[in-house]
Amino acid sequence: xxxxxxxxxxxxxxxxxxxxxxxxxxxxxxxxxxxxxxxxxxxxxxxxxxxxxxxxxxxxxxxxxxxxxxxxxxxxxxxxxxxxxxxxxxxxxxxxxxxxxxxxxxxxxxxxxxxxxxxxxxxxxxxxxxxxxxxxxxxxxxxxxxxxxxxxxxxxxxxxxxxxxxxxxxxxxxxxxxxxxxxxxxxxxxxxxxxxxxxxxxxxxxxxxxxxxxxxxxxxxxxxxxxxxxxxxxxxxxxxxxxxxxxxxxxxxxxxxxxxxxxxxxxxxxx
Amino acid sequence: xxxxxxxxxxxxxxxxxxxxxxxxxxxxxxxxxxxxxxxxxxxxxxxxxxxxxxxxxxxxxxxxxxxxxxxxxxxxxxxxxxxxxxxxxxxxxxxxxxxxxxxxxxxxxxxxxxxxxxxxxxxxxxxxxxxxxxxxxxxxxxxxxxxxxxxxxxxxxxxxxxxxxxxxxxxxxxxxxxxxxxxxxxxxxxxxxxxxxxxxxxxxxxxxxxxxxxxxxxxxxxxxxxxxxxxxxxxxxxxxxxxxxxxxxxxxxxxxxxxxxxxxxxxxxxxxxxxxxxxxxxxxxxxxxxxxxxxxxxxxxxxxxxxxxxxxxxxxxxxxxxxxxxxxxxxxxxxxxxxxxxxxxxxxxxxxxxxxxxxxxxxxxxxxxxxxxxxxxxxxxxxxxxxxxxxxxxxxxxxxxxxxxxxxxxxxxxxxxxxxxxxxxxxxxxxxxx
Numbered sequence: 001x002x003x004x005x006x007x008x009x010x011x012x013x014x015x016x017x018x019x020x021x022x023x024x025x026x027x028x029x030x031x032x033x034x035x036x037x038x039x040x041x042x043x044x045x046x047x048x049x050x051x052x053x054x055x056x057x058x059x060x061x062x063x064x065x066x067x068x069x070x071x072x073x074x075x076x077x078x079x080x081x082x083x084x085x086x087x088x089x090x091x092x093x094x095x096x097x098x099x100x101x102x103x104x105x106x107x108x109x110x111x112x113x114x115x116x117x118x119x120x121x122x123x124x125x126x127x128x129x130x131x132x133x134x135x136x137x138x139x140x141x142x143x144x145x146x147x148x149x150x151x152x153x154x155x156x157x158x159x160x161x162x163x164x165x166x167x168x169x170x171x172x173x174x175x176x177x178x179x180x181x182x183x184x185x186x187x188x189x190x191x192x193x194x195x196x197x198x199x200x201x202x203x204x205x206x207x208x209x210x211x212x213x214x215x216x217x218x219x220x221x222x223x224x225x226x227x228x229x230x231x232x233x234x235x236x237x238x239x240x241x242x243x244x245x246x247x248x249x250x251x252x253x254x255x256x257x258x259x260x261x262x263x264x265x266x267x268x269x270x271x
Numbered sequence: 272x273x274x275x276x277x278x279x280x281x282x283x284x285x286x287x288x289x290x291x292x293x294x295x296x297x298x299x300x301x302x303x304x305x306x307x308x309x310x311x312x313x314x315x316x317x318x319x320x321x322x323x324x325x326x327x328x329x330x331x332x333x334x335x336x337x338x339x340x341x342x343x344x345x346x347x348x349x350x351x352x353x354x355x356x357x358x359x360x361x362x363x364x365x366x367x368x369x370x371x372x373x374x375x376x377x378x379x380x381x382x383x384x385x386x387x388x389x390x391x392x393x394x395x396x397x398x399x400x401x402x403x404x405x406x407x408x409x410x411x412x413x414x415x416x417x418x419x420x421x422x423x424x425x426x427x428x429x430x431x432x433x434x435x436x437x438x439x440x441x442x443x444x445x446x447x448x449x450x451x452x453x454x455x456x457x458x459x460x461x462x463x464x465x466x467x468x469x470x471x472x473x474x475x476x477x478x479x480x481x482x483x484x485x486x487x488x489x490x491x492x493x494x495x496x497x498x499x500x501x502x503x504x505x506x507x508x509x510x511x512x513x514x515x516x517x518x519x520x521x522x523x524x525x526x527x528x529x530x531x532x533x534x535x536x537x538x539x540x541x542x543x544x545x546x547x548x549x550x551x552x553x554x555x556x557x558x559x560x561x562x563x564x565x566x567x568x569x570x571x572x573x574x575x576x577x578x579x580x581x582x583x584x585x586x587x588x589x590x591x592x593x594x595x596x597x598x599x600x601x602x603x604x605x606x607x608x609x610x611x612x613x614x615x616x617x618x619x620x621x622x623x624x625x626x627x628x629x630x631x632x633x634x635x636x637x638x639x640x641x642x643x644x645x646x647x648x649x650x651x652x653x654x655x656x657x658x659x660x661x662x663x664x665x666x667x668x669x670x671x672x673x674x675x676x677x678x679x680x681x682x683x684x685x686x687x688x689x690x691x692x693x694x695x696x697x698x699x700x701x702x703x704x705x
Binding site (some may be wrong): 057059063065066090091092093095108110117118119120121123124125126127128130131132134135136137180237255258259260264266267268271 | 314316352356357359385387392398399400401404427428430431440442444447498503505546548550551552553555586587588590591592594635638639640665667668669671702704705
């Protein structure tokens with residue numbers, strides 16, 4: 001009898017392992033794993049990064065404002081602690097300002113701002129990641145990434161977007177108060193985990209923001225959206241971002257992300 | 272001055288300014304131009320800045336009548352660096368037309384050379400230095416300030432005045448040190464009797480002289496700041512040896528002086544500050560001991576008493592784009608008994624401790640093209656206050672305007688803010704960047 005039971009157990013195990021359902025589950029990673037991979041591709045490519053970023057803030061009527069900055073990023077660990085350094089080139093009222101963020105997963109970031117007109121280094125309270133980043137349609141959270149664990153992710157469908165096979169994933173905040181959206185849909189490349197599109201739905205389940213990757217290419221072996229747009233479909237305002245210069249693994253040193261260089265940014269990195 | 276003439280002069284200057292600005296904007300290179308351009312970068316702004324009194328009264332001997340401040344200015348900023356980037360310079364100068372004093376003039380706001388090595392930075396020349404964690408409250412920021420500018424609605428950057436100094440920054444993995452050496456004394460710019468009403472117990476004595484510390488090695492001011500991060504907290508230690516930046520006036524005789532001799536007494540300051548995230552908020556603490564070295568016992572009524580200063584600040588984003596900042600500040604006299612005992616007749620007795628609360632509310636709207644803010648000082652011990660409501664709007668990336676007010680209130684006309692009660696003003700600033 002005992003032998004018989006063992007035999008049945010072994011057969012069942014083999015059957016489960018060989019079953020078509022399980023085979024397809026192995027092919028298709030979990031929704032959470034897909035989002036996590038896209039999060040790393042979007043926000044953790046390379047060990048560090050230097051970019052010159054041009055943002056065009058365009059109102060419904062066509063009025064345009066410009067934000068141009070040098071962005072430096074250093075990762076301590078993939079998906080974990082990060083440091084950002086921003087140096088503003090224009091417009092005039094923020095020219096030469098520097099901004100530093102130490103991003104801490106699972107708790108509030110630390111932010112410092114340097115105002116060159118009065119040589120003032122200020123720390124800024126940083127608990128609301130939904131605030132607009134430099135007056136654009138992107139929030140702080142969009143720039144540094146919303147942590148994967150903050151939402152529940154479910155698989156919606158597979159389809160083709162921009163000629164690429166993608167997973168469509170629906171993400172719902174675990175804590176309703178942690179976000180402006182009630183849910184979002186993401187189109188994530190099956191092969192290279194590039195986020196091609198994202199739609200944000202407000203608390204009334206109305207679409208309000210759409211992110212699109214407009215130009216994606218490999219930069220030093222890393223898939224990168226060098227042109228991207230965030231559009232508010234409810235008020236017609238949009239922000240187009242172009243990474244005019246983009247380099248990974250440039251050799252940033254941790255000491256750069258300090259008050260000293262906030263006050264006196266090294267010419268080597270900001271030119 | 273005739274109002275009509277006054278406005279006409281202004282109009283002409285505004286027109287010239289706008290034309291100049293337009294010219295500069297055409298001359299400017301496109302935003303994303305690549306590669307090496309001119310070795311010197313040229314930027315700046317045009318600023319029209321006016322403050323008008325809310326009441327008809329103005330100082331009898333005064334300038335400008337109803338205008339507390341009226342000027343148009345051209346800011347030029349030149350900067351550049353060497354190919355290797357370790358040597359650079361910055362020059363910021365203003366050419367301005369002061370319509371209240373009716374004069375044209377120029378001033379070098381900052382002008383310095385920077386030399387950087389991996390372990391240190393050296394800055395030589397006229398420079399602004401800002402230390403401490405207070406918001407418009409200063410304990411260990413012992414550097415010169417322009418309170419007259421602040422009270423007449425000028426942009427915040429004019430609150431700080433440059434020092435002709437050398438600054439050395441030494442960076443090690445354990446500690447950062449900033450040493451500022453100031454051979455040339457620069458006093459605070461205080462509201463003057465020509466434009467402001469304020470309390471002066473010896474206002475009748477016109478025969479006054481004022482002597483600044485001579486430029487000698489012995490008189491050189493030294494300011495040191497050491498800082499590092501300790502347990503996720505930004506911690507700084509400060510030490511300063513120099514002078515009070517507000518003068519003390521010594522009468523030639525009491526009770527009926529005929530002459531006042533002004534000077535800047537010696538001062539040393541020792542302090543500490545700390546700042547860190549606490550939960551969702553940002554917490555700031557700062558303290559300092561002001562050692563009034565020319566009157567250590569507090570027995571000289573002319574020289575400020577030694578004092579302890581302390582501040583605690585709290586800042587938090589309440590909702591998206593809405594921030595609250597609150598501070599408590601205290602100034603406590605060290606030798607209060609001697610202050611009371613030696614105070615001449617007719618001088619107001621101060622409280623031993625001066626307490627002050629500040630609140631700053633800031634709300635951004637419309638993709639941060641509008642900013643509404645309110646800054647308020649309130650002292651329960653002096654029973655006085657200052658409210659500064661302000662609206663800022665960016666019409667374009669280049670053109671912005673600011674409208675605000677300085678509203679003083681006080682039960683007595685002898686307290687720090689209460690003495691300015693009759694100087695309430697509305698201000699306007701229009702700025703064009705290039």
